[in-house]
Amino acid sequence: MFNKKISxxxxxxxxxxxxxxxxxxxxxxxxxxxxxxxxxxIEDRTGSQTTSPAVTTSPGYPVPSSQEEQTPETSxxxxxxxxxxxSPTEKPSSTGPDKPQAAxxxxxxxxxxxxxxxxxxxxxxxxxxxxxxxxxTSLERAQRIAPRQPLVYLQLAQLHQDMGQTxxxxxxxRKGLSLAGNDTxxxxxxxxxxx
Amino acid sequence: xxxxxxxxxxxxxxxxxxxxxxxxxxSTWRGLFFKLFLxxxxxxxxxxxxxxxxxxxxxxxxxxAIPAKxxxxxxxxxxxxxxxxxxxKTELTQLGxxxxxxxxxxxxxSIWKNRAVIFTQGFRFSDGDEPSRLMTLTFSGQxxxxxVDASGRAISLARLExxxxxxxxxxxxxxRELVQLxxxxxxxxxxxxxxxxxxxxxxxxxxxxxxxxxxxxxxRAGQIVQGGSTLTQQLIKNFFLTSERSLWRKLxxxxxxxxxxxxxSKDEILEAYLNEVYLGQxxxxxxxxxxxxxxxxxxxxxxNLRTDQLALLAxxxxxxxxxxxxxxxxxxxxxxDLVLKLLTDQGHLSQSQATVAxxxxxxxxxxxxxxxxxxxxxxxxxxxxxxxxxxxxDLSSEGLKIYTSLDPIVQAKAETSLAQVSQGLENHxxxxxxxxxxxxxxxxxxxxxxxxxxxxxxxxxxxFNRAVDAVRPIGSLVKPAVxxxxxxxxxxxxxxxxVNDEAVSVKTENxxxxxxxxxxxxxxxxxxxxxxxxxxxNLATANLGLDIGMGDIIHTLQQLGIERNVPxxxxxxxxxxxxxxxxxxQMYQTIAANGFETPLRSIRSVSTAQGEEVSAYRLQLEQQxxxxxxxxxxxxxxxxxxxGTAKSVYRRFPESLKLAGKTGTTNDQRDSWFAGFTGDYLAxxxxxxxxxxPTPLTGSSGALQVWADLxxxxxxxxFESQVPANVSYHWVDEAQGLISAEGCEGxxxxxxxxxxxxxxxxxxxxxxxxxxxxxxxxxxxxx
Numbered sequence: 019m020f021n022k023k024i025s026x027x028x029x030x031x032x033x034x035x036x037x038x039x040x041x042x043x044x045x046x047x048x049x050x051x052x053x054x055x056x057x058x059x060i061e062d063r064t065g066s067q068t069t070s071p072a073v074t075t076s077p078g079y080p081v082p083s084s085q086e087e088q089t090p091e092t093s094x095x096x097x098x099x100x101x102x103x104x105s106p107t108e109k110p111s112s113t114g115p116d117k118p119q120a121a122x123x124x125x126x127x128x129x130x131x132x133x134x135x136x137x138x139x140x141x142x143x144x145x146x147x148x149x150x151x152x153x154x155t156s157l158e159r160a161q162r163i164a165p166r167q168p169l170v171y172l173q174l175a176q177l178h179q180d181m182g183q184t185x186x187x188x189x190x191x192r193k194g195l196s197l198a199g200n201d202t203x204x205x206x207x208x209x210x211x212x213x
Numbered sequence: 214x215x216x217x218x219x220x221x222x223x224x225x226x227x228x229x230x231x232x233x234x235x236x237x238x239x240s241t242w243r244g245l246f247f248k249l250f251l252x253x254x255x256x257x258x259x260x261x262x263x264x265x266x267x268x269x270x271x272x273x274x275x276x277x278a279i280p281a282k283x284x285x286x287x288x289x290x291x292x293x294x295x296x297x298x299x300x301x302k303t304e305l306t307q308l309g310x311x312x313x314x315x316x317x318x319x320x321x322x323s324i325w326k327n328r329a330v331i332f333t334q335g336f337r338f339s340d341g342d343e344p345s346r347l348m349t350l351t352f353s354g355q356x357x358x359x360x361v362d363a364s365g366r367a368i369s370l371a372r373l374e375x376x377x378x379x380x381x382x383x384x385x386x387x388x389r390e391l392v393q394l395x396x397x398x399x400x401x402x403x404x405x406x407x408x409x410x411x412x413x414x415x416x417x418x419x420x421x422x423x424x425x426x427x428x429x430x431x432x433r434a435g436q437i438v439q440g441g442s443t444l445t446q447q448l449i450k451n452f453f454l455t456s457e458r459s460l461w462r463k464l465x466x467x468x469x470x471x472x473x474x475x476x477x478s479k480d481e482i483l484e485a486y487l488n489e490v491y492l493g494q495x496x497x498x499x500x501x502x503x504x505x506x507x508x509x510x511x512x513x514x515x516x517n518l519r520t521d522q523l524a525l526l527a528x529x530x531x532x533x534x535x536x537x538x539x540x541x542x543x544x545x546x547x548x549x550d551l552v553l554k555l556l557t558d559q560g561h562l563s564q565s566q567a568t569v570a571x572x573x574x575x576x577x578x579x580x581x582x583x584x585x586x587x588x589x590x591x592x593x594x595x596x597x598x599x600x601x602x603x604x605x606x607d608l609s610s611e612g613l614k615i616y617t618s619l620d621p622i623v624q625a626k627a628e629t630s631l632a633q634v635s636q637g638l639e640n641h642x643x644x645x646x647x648x649x650x651x652x653x654x655x656x657x658x659x660x661x662x663x664x665x666x667x668x669x670x671x672x673x674x675x676x677f678n679r680a681v682d683a684v685r686p687i688g689s690l691v692k693p694a695v696x697x698x699x700x701x702x703x704x705x706x707x708x709x710x711x712v713n714d715e716a717v718s719v720k721t722e723n724x725x726x727x728x729x730x731x732x733x734x735x736x737x738x739x740x741x742x743x744x745x746x747x748x749x750x751n752l753a754t755a756n757l758g759l760d761i762g763m764g765d766i767i768h769t770l771q772q773l774g775i776e777r778n779v780p781x782x783x784x785x786x787x788x789x790x791x792x793x794x795x796x797x798x799q800m801y802q803t804i805a806a807n808g809f810e811t812p813l814r815s816i817r818s819v820s821t822a823q824g825e826e827v828s829a830y831r832l833q834l835e836q837q838x839x840x841x842x843x844x845x846x847x848x849x850x851x852x853x854x855x856x857g858t859a860k861s862v863y864r865r866f867p868e869s870l871k872l873a874g875k876t877g878t879t880n881d882q883r884d885s886w887f888a889g890f891t892g893d894y895l896a897x898x899x900x901x902x903x904x905x906x907p908t909p910l911t912g913s914s915g916a917l918q919v920w921a922d923l924x925x926x927x928x929x930x931x932f933e934s935q936v937p938a939n940v941s942y943h944w945v946d947e948a949q950g951l952i953s954a955e956g957c958e959g960x961x962x963x964x965x966x967x968x969x970x971x972x973x974x975x976x977x978x979x980x981x982x983x984x985x986x987x988x989x990x991x992x993x994x995x996x
Contacts, residue, residue, distance in 0.1 A: 132291055132293060133291030133292070136369035151829065154829070155829070158831065161660060162289075163289065165660055165893075166659065166933075189834040192834075192836045193809055196809075196840045196935070196937065197935060
């Protein structure tokens with residue numbers, strides 16, 4: 019039995035030395051001091067009085083900025099490429115009910131720029147390399163930055179279509195369509211994805 | 214297993230020993246000695262096996278118990294982003310960046326007016342690495358104008374590392390951040406070995422030299438100044454720290470240290486030590502390991518620490534509370550300098566390096582800047598979702614990384630708005646308003662991502678989370694569902710259809726009469742549908758709802774995303790339905806996102822400790838309503854804010870900013886609600902008392918004030934909505950229900966689903982250039 023235990027423990031030369039050291043160590047271990055900490059658990063919720071210097075109680079007067087995703091404003095009779103910054107004081111149309119209707123069909127500045135463009139391209143590369151999950155992540159990043167950019171939805175729809183998720187592809191196409199204004203090429207692209 | 218067996222064998226041996234005692238006296242002593250020795254060996258052997266097993270179990274098992282770590286969203290940086298220098302500073306402060314004049318190493322930043330130079334720390338995201346780099350940001354107004362790298366090239370997109378907002382801890386509240394030996398800066402290892410265990414690489418678990426040295430210096434000093442424990446012994450001690458601390462344990466410490474050395478290499482032991490050692494206490498959370506301690510004291514990863522900071526951490530081992538650099542900076546500095554001196558004495562540091570290091574201040578970040586545990590309500594929402602999908606022990610031990618969409622900047626503002634405005638309301642109303650509580654939830658209106666959750670006025674309180682658990686009647690917040698149902702039948706209803714604001718009396722199923730009233734206790738006769746919603750007339754809504762039928766309205770509520778069972782009583786029409794603020798947000802999310810239901814998400818993805826993504830919570834859309842019909846409702850909710858019950862909000866916003874929303878007030882003003890959205894944010898605010906007592910607040914005088922205070926600080930984008938193809942705008946004379954023209958008396962510019970507009974024209978042909986009072990919409994929305 020004794021031998022068995024020894025072998026279970028490991029038969030090395032170390033064993034004998036270990037036992038000797040061990041017996042000795044039991045005697046001296048009390049002499050050695052280690053420092054140890056107090057074991058206190060006191061609830062402390064002060065750890066986090068984060069205050070934001072940015073917050074004031076006075077009313078701010080934010081001015082809407084003019085990023086591409088923020089400007090699906092209507093602009094009368096403009097071409098898709100024309101920038102669509104209508105000023106709030108622009109005169110409303112005063113002619114009959116037909117004309118405003120045509121005018122209201124918005125044009126969208128669909129040319130993606132900067133960050134969004136970079137992400138759309140990155141997603142394209144990832145999709146080409148078969149990294150669909152990464153492509154989705156990139157497109158979602160783009161969607162956060164430009165939630166009104168129809169091309170983001172077009173790419174999301176096409177990616178889901180490629181992944182065999184037709185239902186999802188259609189939903190993204192519908193969303194994109196609702197943002198496509200009167201850009202016929204874009205409308206066509208979305209409609210191809212819809213039944 | 215081995216223990217009981219062994220005991221048995223021991224006793225049988227001693228029995229046989231006693232039976233032999235009656236033999237000759239001569240052999241007695243020798244025999245006894247031999248037997249005692251045998252018994253001793255046996256005991257020792259048994260003990261060894263037992264200790265061995267428990268050590269191995271500790272070492273292999275507990276070594277890797279890492280709480281899941283929860284991250285905020287990483288702040289994206291790109292030209293054109295809505296971000297101010299002040300907000301950037303808030304974020305960087307939470308990340309522990311140091312403000313310097315000229316950033317030279319990761320984790321340093323200089324902000325001067327509208328220019329910021331940041332040396333980022335880099336982060337390994339599950340979708341790729343974000344390198345540590347130096348970049349310059351320029352702000353213009355409320356936008357980030359440009360992001361360029363050190364050589365002046367434009368960076369199209371970068372992201373900062375995400376703020377850690379909490380963890381999911383095991384029952385013993387131990388927290389740690391795992392480091393690998395290869396990632397640990399050499400000066401830390403040198404320092405540790407120099408001060409704690411100079412012979413670490415030579416001894417077998419115990420250092421007699423160390424003990425002798427310790428005794429000698431203790432005797433010389435007349436008190437205990439130095440410990441003789443090896444790092445291995447200290448590791449053993451830390452392993453068992455949570456269980457008993459008896460003499461027995463003390464006696465076993467040394468043999469266990471020897472056993473540990475037999476089984477594992479020096480590097481393995483050192484790595485375990487670096488991750489195991491106790492280094493501080495933050496409330497209930499015990500700070501273990503150098504990885505976490507680095508974050509806790511310096512707000513940055515271990516790899517980015519300077520030598521003096523590493524020396525401070527190494528010095529802390531001796532007594533984390535005695536040398537606490539926050540509470541006892543003087544002691545801590547002395548200790549740090551001692552460590553630096555030892556490093557120099559042993560040749561790890563040159564004299565000049567040591568002089569430079571000793572001249573450094575402690576540079577410990579203030580404790581309140583440590584964000585962990587700062588967002589209990591948001592974390593609560595995250596944990597509820599996680600617990601549905603993961604086992605508790607996996608959450609508290611597998612080191613999972615949980616990426617959420619919390620925006621610390623918005624969260625901080627939401628907390629401040631709720632606290633300050635509630636206090637202001639209490640001050641204003643005096644004795645009539647006491648114990649006011651509240652909740653705020655904020656999401657990105659177009660993505661469904663929850664960015665802030667405030668569960669009460671004391672945002673640090675870990676208890677009752679009103680954002681989720683205060684399920685209260687929603688009052689008029691339900692009304693958009695009634696009007697949306699009506700507008701979904703354009704052949705029957707348009708925005709100028711007449712509804713009767715006249716007394717209602719309905720016999721309910723239990724025989725009682727339901728007789729609602731308007732808030733002003735007046736009736737308004739036939740009113741236009743849009744006006745009834747904007748002014749929140751109860752009687753008009755009740756009549757309209759009863760015309761439509763409860764079935765269709767309940768269906769609409771479900772399409773809007775309400776999962777709770779909705780009672781088919783007429784009182785539901787006026788908001789007897791009880792929902793939590795988060796549920797209300799889901800409902801308005803669908804409205805803000807043009808009829809596309811987007812399930813609210815707080816978690817973006819979960820990955821393993823090694824960075825491999827295990828689940829992603831993807832953006833999902835489901836079109837529930839025709840965008841045209843939703844456009845009409847959005848018009849109506851903008852009218853509510855421009856002309857209706859919420860018009861006071863424009864005292865704080867420029868006219869050009871488009872907002873939409875709805876107030877809600879319940880019986881006896883027990884609940885004050887506002888749900889509203891801008892182009893980018895949707896926020897829902899509830900105010901009321903936990904004991905459900907009346908307050909002097911309406912939705913407009915209470916919750917709306919919090920909302921306005923919050924949203925004005927968010928630099929919101931205008932709510933720009935495209936006019937769908939099936940919608941057209943017309944000037945109408947709503948009193949007569951005729952097509953009119955701009956400039957005619959009472960003319961209003963109103964959207965219609967094509968074909969549902971009035972077919973007859975009024976006699977007025979209009980006088981272009983003269984504006985009606987209510988043409989804000991044509992200026993801001995229609996054109």
